[in-house]
Amino acid sequence: MVIAANPSDLGGLAPKRLTQYAHGGGCACKIPPGELEMMVAGLRLAAPVPDVYGPLVVGVDDGDDAAVVAAPDGGPAFVLTTDFFTPVVDDPFDWGRIAATNALSDIYAMGARPVVAVNLLCWPREVLPLELAQQVLAGGLAVTSQAGCHLVGGHSVDDPEPKYGLAVTGVVDPARMLRIDAGRAGIPLSLTKKLGIGVLNSRHKATGEVFDHAIAEMTKLNREAAQAAVHNGIRCATDVTGFGLLGHCFKLARASGVTAIINSAAVEYLDGARQAAAQGYISGGTRRNLDWVLKDTSLEAVDELEALLLADAQTSGGLLVAGEVPGAPVIGELVPREEHLVIVR
Template structure:
């Protein structure tokens, strides 16, 4: 029997995230409560909604190592269990890379409808995650599972970085270019896949490409500010970066790269609810007067395992805009 995993979940991939506005309401007020006798110094926490938490350990006077902690999991974004495992693991590791770090060890997070879907599929999901961690030089050791009405998979990841060379979303400065390391369009293509069963190899290739090389190139280039583009779309994640950095981002819409077929999928109506919620959230903060709704939806498209958005330039990544002094909006699209 052939199982279409995407049919066993209400959403798919990072498009099933809790909407950013609702999430910010939930976590508001949860910052500033320091633990008693902490082992290390918190460098990055909840304050600006960065990609991961970072704690300095084993060193004083600005030295030591930054321990990076993150987690990510989601419902099936593709029907193939091995590919889903690879995509989910690549996505979870991305938050470590987005902070300029290297993943060291991960554990599996698995929810499975054990009376609905066979365990043979679970083995393929976990094999996909293991293969990605192996390619990343990251140990994958154990994890946790629950009997769940919907299948869910991801990782909790611990990484390390130089505490003085972290990539943060609050370190953007006016006059710096913005580069994007992967094309957009994954969200609309995944929605089309879920609805039609058509497969899109280029989208899978994008979602299973590690951000390791891009992160290292950014650190080597002296970049200080970056984030990765996932469920809140380019506009959502860029809005958070610009807001945290106290700048305005100017985007050249003609320079933003897209996966082949993304515009066709959009024209046929394959837009997730997550993408529409993204656009609704950022619209009051973004000047979109020169683009139509279709272009705005693509810029807000909920990505799964997307690329890095870097405040700086690295080889092979197109420049899609720049940071300028803060104006009326956090983002201006041209």
Template sequence: MTGSEPIRLTQYAHGGGCACKIPPGELESIVSGLAPAVERPNSDLIVGLATGDDAAVVRADGGLAIVATTDFFTPVVDDPYDWGRIAAANALSDVYAMGGTPVLAVNLLGWPRGVLPFELAAEGGCHIGGGHSVDDPEPKYGLAATGIVDPDRLLRNDTARPGLPLSLTKPLGIGVLNTRHKRTGERFEQAIEAMTTLNRDAAVAAVRAGVVCATDVTGFGLLGHLFKTMRASGTAAEIDVAAVPYLDGARDAVRAGFVSGGTRRNLDWVLPHLDPGSTSGEDLLLLADAQTSGGLLVVGEIPGAPVIGRVLPAGTATISLR
């Protein structure tokens, strides 16, 4: 407590959740020269930097492969327990997005120990297997996660094929609701429920259905992650804008101006590769909304997930909206 006022974690960070990611275009320019240096032909590295997939995958003994990833971010909500649950679900999502099963995770914590009581950090309640902490001007939390996967049933972002449907396993709008929460203190249970729901069941369903292509929708928004997947696969996509699901209150948040800078940067990055048709500016922002612990974008159909579009042969525009 500060006096009689509760501590609001989101006020101690410049951004929140996956909206604080380095912009996608800038990030790609940073890592573009690394892939040739670390990925060698005929190595056991199955998935590396080349396509910007959700995690690295390396072949191991016994017919399995190891999935390795890490994810951490600044507070997306004010409650430390919810923040811990969200960050953990978000980090594990990268393993699920590869079709894998998490087996071990360690904590990553940055904490302004001279500014905020350290007891708040412990309220995250996600002590998994040790980890590392540093004194940091901004609070940050996440996990380094390791999983296992059958390399013959791997979900990748470069295996989309024309004619297949596109399914989305969680509604969009997390980003704009989180931005509203940061600015006003309003709590949105529907956003917290979405962010703390694991992508485990969706990944299992995708693998069982024979899906080979998927990615999770996080900081680059639906449009950004779809663009990366279509580009990596050498294909294009058509989205039925009316079929895309949104959280309650998401449209109101956009109309009220609660749009993060990360969302606007996502849209700017994708626009040169987009045929928006008659899509409104409001819908474009929602489609580019920077999600935290969002759902899976699946190239295929799985039970309970709405079909929002389809994969097309490569064309003038990588993504078309209708």
């Protein structure tokens, strides 16, 4: 899609597609996981914060999907997260929908319900028409309305690169919360969305081809999957986004003190994903994901292309659940800790 009807709208430059204004796309533009962990290592308060409201239940120790603060009266706990990224598709309304769905996913990954969100918008106002920003915000509003979550105000910055997302607050029953460190040996692993979003988005960025089925996957709320997991008594989950299935599986296994076995033949992919990967539409983020987990992952059973697909940087991916979820394929299991944290078979 051409995003400006008149070259003068772009300061005399020829019109370009929205994804061409970003160095990366979606969750593939995250800071690499290894660098991120090094940055936040040791970031702890010098002294405990007085529990003026309620104690911190989930913090930064295991890299969970959101922070959780308990209520002083034993009621629902507060869940807080934020997520934003550069354009992953050229259509501004769809980008807004995808970014909002992705931000809400962190809330669902904790088994929580989103209550209120605020917008986070960075916009090159002298380069891109403000009408496009309005469409992005409208996409975010459409998704939060679908989720039953208030969306009010937020913050905007004049920025050379467009970025959009949400800061979200939700509520959860602490006794039924999903956590990344609650996995136990003997439990199956399920994945609630197909992989391959990253390679299809890379192909879209490079060629302009539109993959409606990938957009549909990225704008599908993880609400029903999370509700089913909680209803079935499951207590361990995380969402699969920028660090790929291997990266998020690695984090879950490390936090839970177990090893994750992945049955590569059971992992489902979006139509066209394998072809896109074989044609080289693999992001730098995906390659960094694979490099990050290599020393802790056994990949002898698969070739490099399969390993890259398993590390594919997803945007608004599904939930990786320690347990069986209706309609979601079982892709592996958790076993007692072995030499490797993740074993692909």
